[in-house]
Amino acid sequence: MRSLFVFPHLSLKAKLVLSYLAVALGAVLIMAVIIALAVQSYFNSTQLNALREAALYRAQYISYIYQRAGSWGKVNQIHISPNDPAVLVLTDGHGTLIACAEPAFILNGNCNDPILRNALSASLGGEIKSGYLPVVTQNGTYSSLFVSVPITLNDHTIGALFLSDPQIYPDAFPSQVNTAILLTVLAVSLVVLFFSILFATRLTQPLKSLTDAAEQMKQGKYAQRVLPPKTHDELELLAQTFNEMADTIEADMGELRRQEQARRELLANIAHDLATPLTAIQGFSEALADDMIPDVAARQETAQRIGREVLRLRRMVADLRQVSSLESRQVQLDLAPLNIHSLVDETLAVIEPECEQMGISVHNEISPWTPLVRADSDRITQVLLNLLDNARRHTPEGGRISIGAIPKGKNLHVWVSDTGSGIDAADLPHIFERFYRADRARTGGSSGLGLAIVKAIITAHGGTISAESELNKGTRITFTLPLMRSQQLSAPPQSRAVNVSPIPAKTT
Missing domain, CATH: 3.30.450.20 (PAS domain)
Known part of the structure; x- marks a missing residue:
């Protein structure tokens, strides 16, 4: 050895x-x-x-x-x-x-x-x-x-x-025989040397290519790849594995760069969003302190404005804590069998009056016999309220909002679609990021954390969430929830109203 x-x-x-x-x-x-x-x-x-x-x-x-x-x-x-x-x-x-x-x-x-x-x-x-x-x-x-x-x-x-x-x-x-054998050994040695060099070259050339590629990657050139040899052995498998590893590293490095950029933008957005209410509070406070507002009613209005800005700050801080807790799995979910049809009916009872005032129709298209899911009803209610409120704010009069669901495999796919203004294709991959605001969501005084909270809740349930949109035609957001193993069909439920306070507009 x-x-x-x-x-x-x-x-x-x-x-x-x-x-x-x-x-x-x-x-x-x-x-x-x-x-x-x-x-x-x-x-x-x-x-x-x-x-x-x-x-x-x-x-x-x-x-x-x-x-x-x-x-x-x-x-x-x-x-x-x-x-x-x-x-x-x-x-x-x-x-x-x-x-x-x-x-x-x-x-x-x-x-x-x-x-x-x-x-x-x-x-x-x-x-x-x-x-x-x-x-x-x-x-x-x-x-x-x-x-x-x-x-x-x-x-x-x-x-x-x-x-x-x-x-x-x-x-x-x-x-004489020994002399002949010696000459034969010398001839065989030359032949063996030639083929040894040939075989060693063929064996080490792929390894040299891998070494050179690894050296390039060490220098930060993550796009480096190698051509797998057609040897149908461990060398070919090693080259393929290296390329797959390089793909993963390149993707991870790209994601790290994107996350670093997102972190900088997050800090900038937090600073900006905190600066606006703090500036308002400072201005109103100085006006009150300097007796610049002689009218009693005006002073009361100013004090109320200060209170609203403080509430806005508190809501922003609470949302940040909620996103952080959900993403770090510090929130304990109360998982239980859940009838998504009934939950949507209860949620629509909260938001439907506002939609009627805006001339928007809302429809629950989920079958009453849809299989049960295993989820936290309070958290899923929060998800639905955020998505419905976001759809309401960006759907014009005469528009339509619908909620549907269909079981696929081990999950239930639930979607909220609207006929609103839509989202630009460049913004679509980022709408679930913290503080990200697409053009369609820059109004309404949102904190930019609503969809981030929605994604964190769905991820905590082991599901996924995605969005499809087309400008001036509407948006469809789909999320998945795990089905109960029994896959029992629920009986048609009776809709009932619940005392759920609407979540203020705070989505992207």
Whole structure:
């Protein structure tokens, strides 16, 4: 496991190349050693068997000649020659040297060599001995393979024959084989090196692209992406995951920038909205303090104006606290089964008189058999009052406001639509933000927190809220509430009025 970390300063590509090379060469070297040993063993076995067969054949032939001649002299004259390329030594049954012949290129005399004499002695005892005999030539000293066999006649040992061929060098052929193996290893090493570099490049190139892209992102270039390799493996998955992560980071950074901008605008809006009533209070207070208003009725009116501005400030602070509490989940919701049709009827009973005075018709289009939802009735009433009041303030005389609902999946989708002035497309994504005022909502003295409160309440219920609008045609705001698991159908309810005070106009 440490092979990749032996050279800590090398690149991953270099480490991979070295690892591939080490594994491949290790395997090749092991195979080379096995082959060399096998070749050496096969060569020795083959040469030994051939020399043994030659020695046994000569021993048998010498026995035949000895039997016909009746003496060793005839054998020596016929079969032992200085021109014989082999070292050939013959003894009688008592170990007496009969003949010894060596090739002319052997410089050292081997006839009395201890290895030779010991082998002949063993053969006189009936053994076949083999080994290596050192021979000295002009080209150096070699180990020559030898065989010593007994010469028998009628199952009696009559002598021994020592045969060695100095032209058979046990190290010559294996040396040639080893040279060939070494050249093969070098050739394989070059091939392995080439393919190691090729494979390592293909493996590390996507990683290099990812590293470069990550470096670019570290410098704030969040639009950086990589081209996933068509490898159908972990590298392709890693590149795809990186791109998805980059998409998320880019979106998050964009959202952070937008939130930072919204925070600045929020502070500016709070400062502006607080400054207006405070300036009015200051002016009215100074006028009263300096007796600039002599008329008693006028002074009372001024004091009432101060009270209204104070109430406006208190309402703004209360709304801010409410939004903050809802968004931080500090408000405990009283969740219970809720019939949305009945709740809409109760809410319309509060706002319908004002709509009638403005010539606006209001319609509850929710079916009485709509499934129950799990919600806090007081909070949902607040949501409906805010949305209905917002629709009322921006719907002209003769307009229409309707409320509908339909179950989809695990949620009930509820919408409030009007035929009012509509919202510009540029303002639509921001109408649920704190203090955001679109052109259609800049009148009426609102605090700019109404829709922010609505969104916070719906989010606290685990629902969502969205808006669709078209200028001069109307607006539709849709929110979702979770249905009861039982999905029970409610019976047609009887509408009843409740004592709910309308929420002052304070939406976007």
